[in-house]
Amino acid sequence: MSMWQPLSLLLHLIANALWLGGIVYFLVVAGPSVHDEEVISVKIAIKTMNQSRIGLELLSWTAIALLLLSGAINLILRNPNSAPNDSFPILLGVKLFLFGAMVMHHGLQVFKYGPHIAALTAEVPANVIDWPEPLLSHWRRWFLLLKINAGLGPVAVLLGMVLLKG
Numbered sequence: 001m002s003m004w005q006p007l008s009l010l011l012h013l014i015a016n017a018l019w020l021g022g023i024v025y026f027l028v029v030a031g032p033s034v035h036d037e038e039v040i041s042v043k044i045a046i047k048t049m050n051q052s053r054i055g056l057e058l059l060s061w062t063a064i065a066l067l068l069l070s071g072a073i074n075l076i077l078r079n080p081n082s083a084p085n086d087s088f089p090i091l092l093g094v095k096l097f098l099f100g101a102m103v104m105h106h107g108l109q110v111f112k113y114g115p116h117i118a119a120l121t122a123e124v125p126a127n128v129i130d131w132p133e134p135l136l137s138h139w140r141r142w143f144l145l146l147k148i149n150a151g152l153g154p155v156a157v158l159l160g161m162v163l164l165k166g
Contacts, residue, residue: 042130060106108145117135120135
């Protein structure tokens with residue numbers, strides 16, 4: 001085992017924790033908090049959600065880049081003495097497919113729904129008392145993709161653990 005392999009594995013775990021942690025934070029904390037009945041201003045809640053979305057995008061793209069880099073390094077530095085079993089290529093393929101699906105969903109969030117959410121957020125009048133329906137519709141689609149990624153992420157992590165054990 002190379003001395004770089006534990007560092008690469010640690011980097012991979014940290015990147016996973018960043019991406020999945022950001023997703024869980026958005027689903028458990030940020031999303032429900034703006035629909036709380038004690039929210040002072042709907043306009044502030046809408047702007048806060050948009051700023052949080054931008055922060056999640058930055059965090060997610062950073063984590064995706066780290067996952068790609070550390071995943072490639074982990075695959076290259078795998079112990080050459082441990083011959084992979086017959087299921088290794090299949091499990092790796094499934095894991096890469098899930099990762100690709102998650103990246104595609106995130107890309108849809110960022111490049112399809114993100115600009116609409118940003119534009120509609122900028123148009124919200126100061127005296128708004130309820131979420132505008134077009135904005136809410138885009139947020140619902142955005143959150144659906146986030147929920148799908150929240151389901152796929154742990155499966156990809158578990159597959160990675162199976163691959164690590166050989």
